[in-house]
Every structure is written in C-alpha cells, then in structure tokens.
Amino acid sequence: MAGGRALTTEQAAPGLARNDLEALIAATHPDPFAVLGPHRDAEGYCVRAYLPGALSVELIASDDGRTLCRMHDEQAPGLFEARLEQPCAYRLRIRWAGGEQETEDPYSFGPLLGEVDTYLFSEGNHRDLGHCLGAQCLSVDGISGVRFALWAPNARRVSVVGDFNSWDGRRHPMRLRHPSGIWELFIPRLQPGERYKYEILGHGGILPLKADPMARATTLPPDTSSRIEAPLQHEWLDQQWMAERVRRQAVDAPISIYELHVGSWRRDGGDEGRLYDWHELAERLIPYVCDLGFTHIELMPVMEHPFGGSWGYQLLSQFAPSARYGSPHDFATFVDACHQAGIGVILDWVPAHFPTDDHGLGRFDGTALYEYAHPFEGFHQDWDTYIYNLGRTEVHGFMLASALYWLREFHVDALRVDAVASMLYRDYSRKDGEWIPNCHGGRENLEAIDFIRHLADVTKSEIPGALIIAEESTAWPGVSKPTAEGGLGFDFKWNMGWMHDTLKYIEEDPVNRRYHHDKMTFGLIYAFSEHFVLPISHDEVVHGKRALIDKMPGDRWQQFANLRAYLSFMWTHPGKKLLFMGCEFGQWREWSHDRELDWYLLGYPDHQGLQQLVRDLNRLYREQPALHQRDCSPEGFRWLIGDDSANSVFAWLRLDAQGRPLLVVGNFTPVVRTDYRIGVPLPGRWRELLNSDAECYAGSNIGNGPGIDSNPIEAHGEAQSLSLTLPPLGMLILAPQE
Known part of the structure; x- marks a missing residue:
C-alpha cells in the first residue's frame, strides 16, 4: 500500500x-x-x-x-x-x-504458492515438495517469515498453531487454494526453531493437533511437534565421491554393507548412556567402518518416528531426520564425512505403511486421506499400521518426493525400500475374505506397482548413480529388471531365500548337515535371476532368534569356527554383502535398541579373530575382481563340488571378467580332511589367500602352508588337480600363483 x-x-x-x-x-x-x-x-x-x-x-x-x-x-x-x-x-x-x-x-499478503506448484502436486508429479509445502523460510516483498502450506482438502478450516500464538487456532487460520486442497499462510517475522502443528476442523469437529507431514525438522521425542527449519546451507565437500558414485555402485563393483541402528551402535556411557549425535557418531563410526573395509553403511530408518521400539520402521516424518541425533544440518555433515572417507550411505525407507498415532497422517483431515479408507486395503493387522493409498495422485507424489528429497538434499547414495512384498500383494498376510481384489480381480496391488516403477525410473533419470534396493521376500519376477523390460526397476534385491536356507543349514549339528546339503546349494539355482544382496540383517538377531554366534552349534571353539566358515561362505558366494552390527565380532546377546553393542567382547581373542576375519574378507572382496565383478552373472561362478553331502564339502570357482579363477573350498564338519583332491583349471602353484581356520582368527591353523602345486590328475572335469588339507569347519580361498 x-x-x-x-x-x-x-x-x-x-x-x-x-x-x-x-x-x-x-x-x-x-x-x-x-x-x-x-x-x-x-x-x-x-x-x-x-x-x-x-x-x-x-x-x-x-x-x-x-x-x-x-x-x-x-x-x-x-x-x-x-x-x-x-x-x-x-x-x-x-x-x-x-x-x-x-x-x-x-x-x-496475497496467495504465494504458484499455479505450477499446485498443478504438479495435484498431478502427483511434484519432484520437490520438500521445498514447496510445509514450513518454508522465505522473504515476501523484503519481509522475512515462514510460509506454511498443507494439503487437507476435506478440512473446513486449518490453522497454524505454536508457541508463537499460544497454540490458539483462532489466531492464524489459513487460506484454502482451490481446487488443489492446499491451505497456505505466510506469517511474517517468524524464525527457524519455532515449534508448530496444525489445528484442523473436520466435518466431525476439531481433530487432535497434527504434526506437519512435510516438516523438515521435528522436536525431540516424546514431544511430537514439528519445527521450523532454515534451508539447508551445508557446503558439500564430497565432489570426488559423487563423481565416482556411478562406478562405485555399479553391478560389477564390490559392495559390502554394514547395517546399523544409530542409537544402539555405541552410546556415551554404555547401555544407559546418552545417544551420540551425528558429529560424535562420525568421529567413531567412520574410522571403524573404514578399518573393517566395508564400502557402505546402511542406517535403519533415521526419519522421525514417535516410538523408538519400532526401530524407525513406523515413521511419521518422511522429510525430517530424527531429532534424537541432531539437526538436518548435522545429518548432512555426517553424510558428507562418510563420502569424504569413501563410505556410501544407504537409508532404510518405508513407503509401505505408517503408524496410527493421533498426531500423524491417519484420518489427517477427518477422512482417510493418506491411507485407503477400507480396512481390508488400508490397515496392516500384523503391524497395527495404516497403508498408504498410492493410487491417490497426491499420496503417490508425496512419497515420490520424499525419496527424492533424501537422495538430493542429503546426497544419500541408496534407499533400501522396506516391506516391498506387503506393497505388491493386496492379500499380503490376510485371510480369505479379508482383502479386496484389484480392478481385474487379481491380488496384485497395481497402484503400488505403478509407484515403485515410477520411483525407479525417476531416480535413474534424475539422480545418476543412486540406488533403489528392495527388501522383497517373495518370488515376484523381475524385481531388479528395468521397467522397460517389465521389471520393477530396483537396482538390487535382498536375497531372503538364501539367508533363510543357509542359516538353517549352519544351525544344524555338523553330523546332520549331510541331510541338509541342498540348503547351501539351492541358492545357486536362482542366484543370477536378480541382482542380489546377501543379507544377514537385524531381523535375524532379535525376537528370540538369538544372536548370530549363538545360532552356531557345538562348543565355544566350534561356534566361532562355524561362524567364521559361514561368513567366508557368504563373502565368496555370488551377491553383494550386508552384515548387521555386532555380528562382525560375535556379540552373544540378542540386539536391543535400548543398549549399545557389547564392545568389551573385543578383549577376547576369539572375538578379535572373528573381527579380523571380516576385515580380511572385505579386503579380499575389494581386491579380487573374481569375488565381485560377476556377482550377478552366471559366467562368474562354476561348481566343482556340490554333491559331497557325505563329507559336507563344497568347492567352486569364482571367475573375473577375464576368466581368471579363484578356488573356494569349504568343509562344514569338525573333521580334518587330508589329501582331498579338487580339480583346478590351471596348472602350477596355488596359494592360500585366506584360511578361516588360521591362527590369526583364533583357529587351529590347519591348512596348506604357503602354497601347493597341482598334479596332472584329472578331477571334476579339469586336467589338473590339487591335493588339499581341509581344515575343520573351515573355508579356503586359493589363487594360482602368477
């Protein structure tokens, strides 16, 4: 004026x-x-x-x-x-x-959201909602303040409330933008750091105060408020990593993942101690991961979630890092530090379901807005959660924007998509008569499938080198095939079948393993049907399943020998690797989110030896192309011995792109086997690159010395062979001496 x-x-x-x-x-x-x-x-x-x-x-x-x-x-x-x-x-x-x-x-102030923004949002194709909706700090006509924008199309009135207006919904009612259903209001002079929520008047009355679905920061639980956050202004120093990321995360690259829960890896003061923030974690975690040789870390969900006991898998803030560990800026600094150290960062991300907390997304404007309305479609009985209605364009776009936000805003390298099987099938974990077929009468969730494919295509086109990884437990075909070929478009899939089969085998007493021999070989029948990650994840060491070391049969020595052999089997098997924290040194207690790992165990030689084995397995996996170049190609694997169930012995070759071989041999009984003949493709001297029974791993140190010469004796289809001594409960990796 x-x-x-x-x-x-x-x-x-x-x-x-x-x-x-x-x-x-x-x-x-x-x-x-x-x-x-x-x-x-x-x-x-x-x-x-x-x-x-x-x-x-x-x-x-x-x-x-x-x-x-x-x-x-x-x-x-x-x-x-x-x-x-x-x-x-x-x-x-x-x-x-x-x-x-x-x-x-x-x-x-007049309307502020542009017509293009509201159009793209309604279309479900706004790629940058994190900088559009929610609480955005900006200047209007030279006046600084915060623009709030919220989707609540069925609300009668929406107000922003917070400490700045004494949580009085009469003070700041918002403007409805037709026809998008977005409410907006610019509050001048409001500053970052302020708490806020939305007071929504539905057709049935005033709802419980709602946190902002688009909040980019939150208050510390148990408080459930959203928090105004200034735009991220981190000065990134990871240019080298980002330039190399496509190569580092290619299907022929070594990818070895250390999975962890941020709040229980380590604490300041032990089990009851204070949670480390992102800066403190970086100082401790990054050197540890680098020392062990992992290429990536995978963080269980760090998005804000109301209940710590959900481990983050029941999250409500799809755009906000949890305040438990610091600010969004702190999280960006952590990712940057990982990249500068050569470590990739994978986040668990949950588009399948969300919790029913009153302040969350459930019946957000008095109607089933983010979830399906019918409980046969919109409610997970197993998890007591709501299911996203990904067939609604605005919800589809909301979740797409969430994924892109983590990948762009924080330079995250990959998203591991949780519970994909529950998204693919409308009858997932439901009895007959408790699910609603799709429009063709089938059990497939066509809306979720469309969303997954859209996410995969957009990620590949807009964020080169970023990965989308599926935690998918069924035999759905083409999970990691491109969408153009009819696949879902994921880059990798967790191999849950391999995990269950091989763990069942290794838990058997060695005397009985001859009857379960196929548990170790069956995975090779389908090993190259997808791009697989071999996961030993948190789910296998909780809820009475026992810690990984505690699954092993026998006395203490045999338990460690079994675990060393099993991890060596895993690292030499085709597929990328994932190991949950604590398994690398043999934690005995089941994992609990309420306490830190039992680091004192590293004062004992057998735990030290196991950790050293993991360190050496990662080193060999990176250094030897035969162990990673053809992880997803049948040309990289050849069975030599897959049928010796009587002795529980396995032997195979891993081959790099030039056909150079490594020999892998495993003996899964506590019996030393001498003069065990195995065919090899090349004559000459073969040397041990790794022996899981070596003294440095707290083993019995039985092996084949510095090397062994081949003999012109035919075996296993090869003109040359080796006469090996197989250590008890041990694995050998041998290479031809150049």
Whole structure:
C-alpha cells in the first residue's frame, strides 16, 4: 500500500456481518482472508485483525514507523478494526499481557504458492515438495517469515498453531487454494526453531493437533511437534565421491554393507548412556567402518518416528531426520564425512505403511486421506499400521518426493525400500475374505506397482548413480529388471531365500548337515535371476532368534569356527554383502535398541579373530575382481563340488571378467580332511589367500602352508588337480600363483 492517513476513532470501521463474526469467533470461517486484513469499501480501506487475548493494537506505517491509528475491538473482544482513507503499508503493534509485539499482518499478503506448484502436486508429479509445502523460510516483498502450506482438502478450516500464538487456532487460520486442497499462510517475522502443528476442523469437529507431514525438522521425542527449519546451507565437500558414485555402485563393483541402528551402535556411557549425535557418531563410526573395509553403511530408518521400539520402521516424518541425533544440518555433515572417507550411505525407507498415532497422517483431515479408507486395503493387522493409498495422485507424489528429497538434499547414495512384498500383494498376510481384489480381480496391488516403477525410473533419470534396493521376500519376477523390460526397476534385491536356507543349514549339528546339503546349494539355482544382496540383517538377531554366534552349534571353539566358515561362505558366494552390527565380532546377546553393542567382547581373542576375519574378507572382496565383478552373472561362478553331502564339502570357482579363477573350498564338519583332491583349471602353484581356520582368527591353523602345486590328475572335469588339507569347519580361498 502507498502512504495514507488514519481517521479518528469516531470514524471506526463498520462491523462484520453477524454470520462472519460468529464464524470468526468460533474458528469455523471458511475464508478468513475475506474478512481479515485490508479491504476496500465505499468509504476507503478497512483493516481487521483477530487477536484474542491482545490488550491493544495500533496500526503503524511500515516506511517510517509512525503511528497511524489505534484499532478498536468494539464488536467483539479480540476483533480489532480500523479505517484508512488510502492504501498504506502497515504493521501491527500488539500489546499482550507478556509484552509488546510488532509485525506485519499475515492477512495483508496475497496467495504465494504458484499455479505450477499446485498443478504438479495435484498431478502427483511434484519432484520437490520438500521445498514447496510445509514450513518454508522465505522473504515476501523484503519481509522475512515462514510460509506454511498443507494439503487437507476435506478440512473446513486449518490453522497454524505454536508457541508463537499460544497454540490458539483462532489466531492464524489459513487460506484454502482451490481446487488443489492446499491451505497456505505466510506469517511474517517468524524464525527457524519455532515449534508448530496444525489445528484442523473436520466435518466431525476439531481433530487432535497434527504434526506437519512435510516438516523438515521435528522436536525431540516424546514431544511430537514439528519445527521450523532454515534451508539447508551445508557446503558439500564430497565432489570426488559423487563423481565416482556411478562406478562405485555399479553391478560389477564390490559392495559390502554394514547395517546399523544409530542409537544402539555405541552410546556415551554404555547401555544407559546418552545417544551420540551425528558429529560424535562420525568421529567413531567412520574410522571403524573404514578399518573393517566395508564400502557402505546402511542406517535403519533415521526419519522421525514417535516410538523408538519400532526401530524407525513406523515413521511419521518422511522429510525430517530424527531429532534424537541432531539437526538436518548435522545429518548432512555426517553424510558428507562418510563420502569424504569413501563410505556410501544407504537409508532404510518405508513407503509401505505408517503408524496410527493421533498426531500423524491417519484420518489427517477427518477422512482417510493418506491411507485407503477400507480396512481390508488400508490397515496392516500384523503391524497395527495404516497403508498408504498410492493410487491417490497426491499420496503417490508425496512419497515420490520424499525419496527424492533424501537422495538430493542429503546426497544419500541408496534407499533400501522396506516391506516391498506387503506393497505388491493386496492379500499380503490376510485371510480369505479379508482383502479386496484389484480392478481385474487379481491380488496384485497395481497402484503400488505403478509407484515403485515410477520411483525407479525417476531416480535413474534424475539422480545418476543412486540406488533403489528392495527388501522383497517373495518370488515376484523381475524385481531388479528395468521397467522397460517389465521389471520393477530396483537396482538390487535382498536375497531372503538364501539367508533363510543357509542359516538353517549352519544351525544344524555338523553330523546332520549331510541331510541338509541342498540348503547351501539351492541358492545357486536362482542366484543370477536378480541382482542380489546377501543379507544377514537385524531381523535375524532379535525376537528370540538369538544372536548370530549363538545360532552356531557345538562348543565355544566350534561356534566361532562355524561362524567364521559361514561368513567366508557368504563373502565368496555370488551377491553383494550386508552384515548387521555386532555380528562382525560375535556379540552373544540378542540386539536391543535400548543398549549399545557389547564392545568389551573385543578383549577376547576369539572375538578379535572373528573381527579380523571380516576385515580380511572385505579386503579380499575389494581386491579380487573374481569375488565381485560377476556377482550377478552366471559366467562368474562354476561348481566343482556340490554333491559331497557325505563329507559336507563344497568347492567352486569364482571367475573375473577375464576368466581368471579363484578356488573356494569349504568343509562344514569338525573333521580334518587330508589329501582331498579338487580339480583346478590351471596348472602350477596355488596359494592360500585366506584360511578361516588360521591362527590369526583364533583357529587351529590347519591348512596348506604357503602354497601347493597341482598334479596332472584329472578331477571334476579339469586336467589338473590339487591335493588339499581341509581344515575343520573351515573355508579356503586359493589363487594360482602368477
């Protein structure tokens, strides 16, 4: 507004119509901008501000701060009105019981969200919602503040509430943008760090206060408020990593993943100690992971979640790192530090379901907005959670934008998508008569499948080198095939079948393993049907399943020998690797999110030996192309011995792209086998690269010395063979000496 003069109090503004007045006081007015702020009428300009609890309000000129007039609340307490003859840029000087406030009028600003933004959102194809909806710090006409924007199409009224307005929903009702169903409001002079939520009036009344689905920061649990966050201004120093990421994460690259739960890896003060923040974690975790030789870490969900016992898998903030470990800026610094150390960062991400907490997404505007309405589609009985309605374009776009936000904003290298099987099938974990078929009468969730494929295609086209990994436990075909070939488009799939089969085998007493020999060989029948990750994850060491070392049969020595052999089998088997924290040194207790790992165990030689084995397995996996180049190609594997169930012996070749071989031999009984003949493709001397029974791993140190020469004796289809000594419960990796 241009300059103007105030009128006298005798020329007070006309009152509101009765229906508008009653609706404003009752906080049910559908369009507060129609009655609040500056409005032209026949006599000039009327300014109204509804400020319940204010003692007095004055209009002051924005340009020079002079007092224009005092506003009056004669029609209703808190409804302050005044008249100006001419338009004038003004501020409100408000006196509260606790002090004085000076601010621009939120209702003097016009619509701020662009038509393109609202169109793309409604279409389900807005790729950058994290910088569009929610609480965005910005300047309007040179005035700094926060623009709030929220999708709640079925709400009768939405207000922003927080400490800044005493959590009073009458103070800041929002403007509805038709037809998108987005509500928006710019609150001038509001600063980052403020807590806020939304008060929503549905058709059944006022709902419990809702946290912002688009919040980029939150308060520390158990508080459930959202928090205004300034734009991320981290100065990234990971340019080398990002330039090399496509190569480092290719299907022929060594990928060895250390999975961890941030709050229980280590704590300041032991089990009952304080959680480390991202900076402290970086100082401790990154050197440890580098020393052990892992190429990546995978973090169980770090998005904000109300209940720590869900381990993050029941999350409600799809755009906010948990306040438990610091700010979004702190998290960006952590990822940057990992990259500078050559470590990739994978996040667990959950698009399958969300918890039913009152402050969350469930019945968000009084209706089933984010979830399916019918419980046969929209409720997970196993997890007591709601299921995202990915067939709704806005929800589809919301989840797509969440994935892209983590990959772009924080330079995350991969998302491991949780519970994909539950997304693919409408009858997942449901009895007959408790699920609704798709439009063709089938059990496939066509909307979720469309979303997964869209996510895969957008990620590949817009974020080169970033990976999407499926935790998928069924035989769905083509999980890691490109969408153009009819696949789901994931880059890798967790091989859950391999995990269950091989763990069942290794848990058997060695005397009985001959009857379960196929558990170790069956995985090779389908090993190259997908791009697989071999996972030994957190799910295998909780809920009475026992720790990995505790699954092993025999006395203490045999338990460690079995585990060393099993991990060596895993690292030499085709497929990328994933190992949960604590398994690398043989933690005896089941994992608990409430306490740190039992680091004191590394004072014992057998635990030290196991950790050293993992260190050496990772080193060989990276150094020997035969162990990773053809992880996903049948040309990289050749059985030599797969049928010696009587001795529980296995032998195979791993071959690199040039056909150079490594020999892998495993003896899964505690019996030393001497003069065990195995065919090899090349004559000459073969040397041991690794022996899981070596003394440095706390083994019995039985093996084949510095090397062994081949003999011209045919075996296993090869013209040459080796006569080997197989250590008890041991694995050997041998290479031809150049």
